[in-house]
Amino acid sequence: MCVAPPTDAAHRVAARQREGAIDVQRRENAGLLFALAGFVLLSLGDSVIKTIAGAWPGTAVALTRYAIGVAMLGAMLAGSQGRAGFRMVRPRWHVLRGFSVALATICFFSSLFLMPQAEATALTFTSPILTALLSPLLLGERLNRASFAALALGFVGAVIVLRPTFLAVGAAALLPLLSALGMSLLMIGNRAVAGTQSALSMQFFVALLALPVMAVAAMAGHLSGFPPLHIGLPDWTIVARCAIVAVTATTAHWLLFMAAERASAARIAPMTYVQLLVALVVGYAVFGDLPDALSLLGAAVIVGAGLLLWRSGRTVVATTD
Numbered sequence: 001m002c003v004a005p006p007t008d009a010a011h012r013v014a015a016r017q018r019e020g021a022i023d024v025q026r027r028e029n030a031g032l033l034f035a036l037a038g039f040v041l042l043s044l045g046d047s048v049i050k051t052i053a054g055a056w057p058g059t060a061v062a063l064t065r066y067a068i069g070v071a072m073l074g075a076m077l078a079g080s081q082g083r084a085g086f087r088m089v090r091p092r093w094h095v096l097r098g099f100s101v102a103l104a105t106i107c108f109f110s111s112l113f114l115m116p117q118a119e120a121t122a123l124t125f126t127s128p129i130l131t132a133l134l135s136p137l138l139l140g141e142r143l144n145r146a147s148f149a150a151l152a153l154g155f156v157g158a159v160i161v162l163r164p165t166f167l168a169v170g171a172a173a174l175l176p177l178l179s180a181l182g183m184s185l186l187m188i189g190n191r192a193v194a195g196t197q198s199a200l201s202m203q204f205f206v207a208l209l210a211l212p213v214m215a216v217a218a219m220a221g222h223l224s225g226f227p228p229l230h231i232g233l234p235d236w237t238i239v240a241r242c243a244i245v246a247v248t249a250t251t252a253h254w255l256l257f258m259a260a261e262r263a264s265a266a267r268i269a270p271m272t273y274v275q276l277l278v279a280l281v282v283g284y285a286v287f288g289d290l291p292d293a294l295s296l297l298g299a300a301v302i303v304g305a306g307l308l309l310w311r312s313g314r315t316v317v318a319t320t321d
Helices: 008-050 058-086 091-112 117-124 127-138 145-193 199-223 236-262 265-287 293-311
Strands: none
Touching: 008 091, 008 117, 008 236, 008 265, 058 091, 058 199, 058 236, 091 117, 091 145, 091 199, 117 145, 117 265, 117 293, 127 145, 127 293, 145 199, 145 293, 199 236, 236 265, 265 293
């Protein structure tokens, strides 16, 4: 039996398939670069926030950063979508999202004032693990064996990281874990409203609804009589730094959205751990902070737990800034 040689049409089809595969690979590579840039920007923004330590309370910093962010996002939303962009769908879930991001941001910013950035960042990486734990309760999802293993591993890593910090600053060392809890609730809220509105609308609503919570927290801290939470008149450089973080965080979120359009969430998820590397480098170079060997081990255990959870198909990316 003779086999007919490939025709010109078959060659053209094969060539188009090869070109299509190359285009897909290029898009995914571009998506990973967008994600890398986005996560690096978020970590650099955390470093800018840390420079305010001792000059202004974390509650006031969070409120100012988000007030500027809401103004920016509102202007962008009005210009791109008009009134339609401001119609809120499933408001109860948006309220949860706003409360969650307020909790996450206030606790994380405050933790940056009290402990090395790398340790605070490492502890917030327990967020995907907490999300896996809370999802069955709030969304009816089921945990698999890998999720249970990741939960146990993440808990061990968190205890290792907390060991020296808890001795140094006491219960305040738990702030990054509260931030991780806030991010977990945010991710669950994001799942509940996914696909109902544009990404820009989602970003605007979460910032807008976080503002009242941050305002109440800032006022309560100010009236508490606790000196570190007293809100005095800030130096202009503090407001400028808050504005810088608002711009970098908004840009980072846009980059992550661009990444999600080009690469799958499964490929993007591990890129979030670049934040820990940036935190280590900047923390040592700028603030002279270098976690001890056990803290680095604990961070590695937490990252390992997150990667295990990602491999089981349940990890979601979370950002607070």
